[in-house]
Amino acid sequence: MKNIAIQCRLGVLLCLLTAVAGCYKDKGNYAYQVTNAVLVSDTLTRGIKAINKGDTLVLTPAVSQTMVSGDANLSYEWSFTTLNGGSTLRRILAHTKQLKAVMDSNFVLGFSYVLTYKVTDNNSGESVFLKYNISIGNKYSQGWMLLEDKGGTTDFSMILPDGEVVHDVYSTLNGVVLADKPVRMQISTFLVSDGVNEASRKLYLLMEHGGMEIDYTKMSRRYDYGGLFYTAPAVIQPTYTGFPSSATSMGSAINNGKLYINAAGPFPGIKKWGGALVSPENKLNYELAPFVISGPGINGNVYPVVVYDKVGKRFCGVSGTGASLDSFARGASTLFDMNHTGMDLIYMDNSPAGQANAFMKDATGQVQFCRFRMSYTAVDSVLTLMKQPVNDAAIAGMHTAASSLMSDHIFYGTGNKVYRYEPASNTTALQYSFPANEQVTIIKCPMPLADAPQVAVVTWDGTQSRLYLFYINAMGGIDSYSVVYGGFGKVADAEYKFRY
Amino acid sequence: MQSKPISFLSILLPLLALLHTGCTKEKALMYEDDPRVYFKKYNVAHDSVNYSFAVKDPAQLVDSVYLQLRIMGNARPYDREINIQLSDTSTARQGYHFVLGPQIMPAGQYETKIPVYLYRRAGLKDSTITADFIIGASKDFQPGYDDLPTVAVTNRLHYKISMDDRLVKPERWDGMLAPYFGAWSLVKLNFMIRATGRLDWTVLIYPNELSNLSQLSREAMSMYVAANGPLIDENGAVVEFP
Numbered sequence: 001m002k003n004i005a006i007q008c009r010l011g012v013l014l015c016l017l018t019a020v021a022g023c024y025k026d027k028g029n030y031a032y033q034v035t036n037a038v039l040v041s042d043t044l045t046r047g048i049k050a051i052n053k054g055d056t057l058v059l060t061p062a063v064s065q066t067m068v069s070g071d072a073n074l075s076y077e078w079s080f081t082t083l084n085g086g087s088t089l090r091r092i093l094a095h096t097k098q099l100k101a102v103m104d105s106n107f108v109l110g111f112s113y114v115l116t117y118k119v120t121d122n123n124s125g126e127s128v129f130l131k132y133n134i135s136i137g138n139k140y141s142q143g144w145m146l147l148e149d150k151g152g153t154t155d156f157s158m159i160l161p162d163g164e165v166v167h168d169v170y171s172t173l174n175g176v177v178l179a180d181k182p183v184r185m186q187i188s189t190f191l192v193s194d195g196v197n198e199a200s201r202k203l204y205l206l207m208e209h210g211g212m213e214i215d216y217t218k219m220s221r222r223y224d225y226g227g228l229f230y231t232a233p234a235v236i237q238p239t240y241t242g243f244p245s246s247a248t249s250m251g252s253a254i255n256n257g258k259l260y261i262n263a264a265g266p267f268p269g270i271k272k273w274g275g276a277l278v279s280p281e282n283k284l285n286y287e288l289a290p291f292v293i294s295g296p297g298i299n300g301n302v303y304p305v306v307v308y309d310k311v312g313k314r315f316c317g318v319s320g321t322g323a324s325l326d327s328f329a330r331g332a333s334t335l336f337d338m339n340h341t342g343m344d345l346i347y348m349d350n351s352p353a354g355q356a357n358a359f360m361k362d363a364t365g366q367v368q369f370c371r372f373r374m375s376y377t378a379v380d381s382v383l384t385l386m387k388q389p390v391n392d393a394a395i396a397g398m399h400t401a402a403s404s405l406m407s408d409h410i411f412y413g414t415g416n417k418v419y420r421y422e423p424a425s426n427t428t429a430l431q432y433s434f435p436a437n438e439q440v441t442i443i444k445c446p447m448p449l450a451d452a453p454q455v456a457v458v459t460w461d462g463t464q465s466r467l468y469l470f471y472i473n474a475m476g477g478i479d480s481y482s483v484v485y486g487g488f489g490k491v492a493d494a495e496y497k498f499r500y
Numbered sequence: 501m502q503s504k505p506i507s508f509l510s511i512l513l514p515l516l517a518l519l520h521t522g523c524t525k526e527k528a529l530m531y532e533d534d535p536r537v538y539f540k541k542y543n544v545a546h547d548s549v550n551y552s553f554a555v556k557d558p559a560q561l562v563d564s565v566y567l568q569l570r571i572m573g574n575a576r577p578y579d580r581e582i583n584i585q586l587s588d589t590s591t592a593r594q595g596y597h598f599v600l601g602p603q604i605m606p607a608g609q610y611e612t613k614i615p616v617y618l619y620r621r622a623g624l625k626d627s628t629i630t631a632d633f634i635i636g637a638s639k640d641f642q643p644g645y646d647d648l649p650t651v652a653v654t655n656r657l658h659y660k661i662s663m664d665d666r667l668v669k670p671e672r673w674d675g676m677l678a679p680y681f682g683a684w685s686l687v688k689l690n691f692m693i694r695a696t697g698r699l700d701w702t703v704l705i706y707p708n709e710l711s712n713l714s715q716l717s718r719e720a721m722s723m724y725v726a727a728n729g730p731l732i733d734e735n736g737a738v739v740e741f742p
Contacts (some may be wrong), residue, residue, distance in 0.1 A: 230712045271708045276719055
């Protein structure tokens with residue numbers, strides 16, 4: 001029995017020791033065995049890879065291993081999921097080290113996809129991944145668009161990034177000829193969410209008695225002009241339709257001389273243009289020039305939109321609610337009266353600093369350069385910044401202009417010449433003279449392109465329009481053009497179409 | 501000394517039993533209280549609803565609003581009764597001004613919406629009446645929980661429906677409509693309804709559409725004033741939009 005008692009004591013002791021062992025802290029002193037690591041990389045994983053539908057996507061990521069030479073132990077998988085439409089369906093594309101895949105019917109035009117590259121070490125079973133973002137476009141995704149008057153009908157051509165010129169793009173893609181004279185072509189400066197379609201840049205084509213929104217990717221007609229409004233205006237004569245600034249997300253349309261607003265901020269619901277805004281007198285007693293200035297935002301002491309009333313010879317602002325045209329406070333005007341300039345507006349746009357540049361002609365025929373801002377403070381309510389006569393005989397004949405986005409200069413066209421105006425010195429300088437029979441009709445300064453900032457100049461010689469591209473030099477001017485494209489109908493407007 | 505091994509065993513066995521308890525799987529702590537039900541209230545489902553037939557088509561004589569209810573405890577595989585009572589403070593008469601739909605929590609559900617059918621009666625033209633509902637005990641549910649001790653204290657055992665047939669100030673006027681339309685007046689709201697064709701101003705309206713409604717109202721007012729002169733409201737003030 002004594003042995004039994006001892007065994008029992010030992011048993012209890014053993015149990016207690018076992019229980020106490022659970023309280024022992026594991027210090028984790030292990031000897032780790034280094035295993036093979038697979039390394040994959042590709043600079044194309046940064047940003048979005050754009051590719052046209054029907055083209056072949058070739059991806060060649062770099063693959064290496066830390067302990068194994070060769071790649072006999074590796075297996076590969078390329079798969080993709082769509083980013084659009086809420087679907088996350090995953091499909092296998094290939095099992096090859098490098099990808100060479102045609103963007104076929106599995107990929108929808110205008111959609112974006114996440115493409116996943118998986119490399120597995122078959123010895124360890126470990127996998128590493130790369131992710132690519134790809135966007136499916138077409139040959140019309142990017143390039144200069146030229147809106148043409150072709151004997152009273154409207155169409156547009158495109159100059160693609162590789163220099164290829166494609167004529168009659170609208171009629172080719174839509175199968176119809178637009179029997180109306182062109183007025184303007186406008187592209188939003190940012191991706192607009194209208195509550196119906198996928199957010200994208202908005203492309204509007206305006207004609208004398210109609211217009212439309214064009215699908216930015218497919219380049220097909222999406223909505224007639226009247227369909228862009230809650231209630232279609234009785235008279236459709238659009239001169240401006242666009243979303244000029246992401247700072248306000250406020251669309252402006254000038255139709256039949258009246259302003260319509262489309263507040264497209266980051267809130268739910270369908271976004272359309274509303275009713276015509278009334279004047280500061282709560283009347284429709286105004287007619288707007290075809291220019292819209294964008295302010296720096298919609299909240300606080302700002303005017304998100306500023307326009308010019310040709311009847312009242314005055315600027316008008318729009319508040320953040322986009323409800324009506326407002327006159328400016330008494331303290332806003334010092335250099336000229338914003339509420340009654342007594343001048344005719346020749347041209348107006350935003351300066352690179354976000355202020356407004358305006359060329360105006362006073363009662364004596366003198367051209368004045370005016371500049372104002374769209375924001376103010378409680379202690380500084382002055383909006384007017386500059387008013388000075390421009391003493392250059394050629395400026396009186398100005399019929400097109402564009403503020404440079406690279407420096408404080410404005411390019412303008414008179415006759416067959418392009419000039420540059422410098423507000424700081426109040427001087428003009430001849431930049432380029434075209435042949436005498438070529439009249440400068442349009443100047444555009446698009447957002448800087450990938451290679452260098454450009455100025456586009458369109459001319460008309462009575463039989464054809466040409467587009468000249470100039471690079472902006474270090475002094476903010478232009479010298480000789482880099483390339484010219486010809487053979488266009490009479491170009492009414494030109495815009496650069498960015499891929500996104 | 502015969503008892504010593506027994507005493508060791510008496511220590512050893514409980515000890516082993518204790519150690520063994522560490523190997524048993526712990527059951528999840530589950531709610532096993534008696535089932536309860538309460539009004540589901542969030543920012544989009546207010547404590548009360550103001551309903552006006554005045555903004556509806558004149559031919560519409562009945563409409564419905566919904567009481568949203570949610571239970572505490574688990575769903576059951578059979579329909580269960582809910583007991584919604586009418587408080588003594590109510591001025592609306594059940595069966596005349598309104599009728600409650602079936603008070604049932606469907607089988608397998610945690611939430612339900614019970615319709616309240618509202619009737620357009622003559623007396624609503626000159627008075628606003630209320631139906632004050634309280635959650636009562638039923639054979640299947642006890643009243644659920646009441647106020648939440650948070651910033652937004654919400655009474656989840658009561659719900660009030662106000663109804664009339666005259667234009668009243670929309671409950672969202674000050675927060676949602678005032679920036680676009682200014683101070684409220686009955687004449688102004690009547691004018692806005694005629695100008696825009698919109699009848700219901702009590703629901704959430706997004707800024708884009710608000711902007712459109714404001715523009716239409718202003719445009720209509722400019723034409724009205726040109727033809728008739730200023731529009732004067734019930735307070736003697738000129739109807740204007742800011």
